Amino acid sequence: MNTSQSAFAAVLKTLENNKVMVDTREDGIYIRLAGKESQGEAFTLEFVKAYSFYERTRKNERSNTCRFAEHELEILSKSATDPKNRPIIEPFKDEILSLCDKFGKSGQSGGSAPMTATAISHAVKTLMLQEPICPITGIDEEWINVRDVSDDDEMMYQNKRCSALFKSKNGKCWYIDAIVKKVVQTGHCFSGSFWLSKEDYLAGGKSKKIGCAHYIKSFPFVPKTFYIDVIEEEVAKDDWEMYLKNPKQLERVFRYYDKRSL
Numbered sequence: 001m002n003t004s005q006s007a008f009a010a011v012l013k014t015l016e017n018n019k020v021m022v023d024t025r026e027d028g029i030y031i032r033l034a035g036k037e038s039q040g041e042a043f044t045l046e047f048v049k050a051y052s053f054y055e056r057t058r059k060n061e062r063s064n065t066c067r068f069a070e071h072e073l074e075i076l077s078k079s080a081t082d083p084k085n086r087p088i089i090e091p092f093k094d095e096i097l098s099l100c101d102k103f104g105k106s107g108q109s110g111g112s113a114p115m116t117a118t119a120i121s122h123a124v125k126t127l128m129l130q131e132p133i134c135p136i137t138g139i140d141e142e143w144i145n146v147r148d149v150s151d152d153d154e155m156m157y158q159n160k161r162c163s164a165l166f167k168s169k170n171g172k173c174w175y176i177d178a179i180v181k182k183v184v185q186t187g188h189c190f191s192g193s194f195w196l197s198k199e200d201y202l203a204g205g206k207s208k209k210i211g212c213a214h215y216i217k218s219f220p221f222v223p224k225t226f227y228i229d230v231i232e233e234e235v236a237k238d239d240w241e242m243y244l245k246n247p248k249q250l251e252r253v254f255r256y257y258d259k260r261s262l
Contacts, residue, residue: 010035010042017041026064027107028052049107063104066097073097099124132161135220143167162223165216175223178214178257181230184245193262194230195243201235207261210250214257226253 014020014035021032029051035041062070073096076087089096099120108116126133136142136159143157146166159165167173182189193211195201200208229245244250 007042010037010040014041014043021047023047023109025107025109026053026104030107030109047109063101065104066101069100070097132223135222136162136165138173138219138221164223165221172215173221174213174215174260175221175257176213177223177225179210179212179253180225180227181212181242182227183232183242184229185232189227190242194228195241196247198231198233198243201241201243209262210244211260211262214253214260217256217258224256226256228253 011033014033017035019033019035019041021034023030023032028049030047031050032047033042033044035043037043073090073093077090080087080090103117103120106116123133142159142161144160145156146158147156156169157167159167162175164177165173165175177191180189180191181194191212193209196208196210226249228249230242231245232240232242235241
């Protein structure tokens, strides 16, 4: 008996012993063999489609996911009675339904559907905000020369995929949103520098301040912003200073970035 005949015999034996896992999905019925190979049976890790629902229906029939989404969107539109306050997603109804229909026909199971839906929603949000969907590589094609519009002698190139990433003529790269300061009294967030301690701003000295831009360690690079708690104090009328609340917060910043001085 050759290899193909042996494999076929193992599959038949598995089916005869009813060692088959069945999963009914929106687009069809999937099976996986769960036999014991030590007993001459077949075992497979992946589910394969054994029966397709859509091959026996009209090609343009919408999926259950699409029909559910359409019904929900109709309810959303009807519930918004104020013409000046329409649902923000209403202009994108057709695109949303198209995506839901594609998802519904993709054969997702109960286990994979939440993971896939999360990945799709994250990708759509990232791309709509014009943020990179995968790490920055640092290759020459990613950079544009901004020397003509910059007064900073060090700043030479801006990354086309990540506008907050810059590169100097000597090749050092820094991310200007490495740190965002969060005022503990109000919860408001700001870019810009802050003092390392209250004593430092009382004594003065530029070296005692931390900026928001810091050097990246290497490529590929994934942009990451750290929110650092600061305390805000009015040192004179309309003159405010901010200083670091917890120095340990900077430890995780400089595990990810190299410090860039002001």
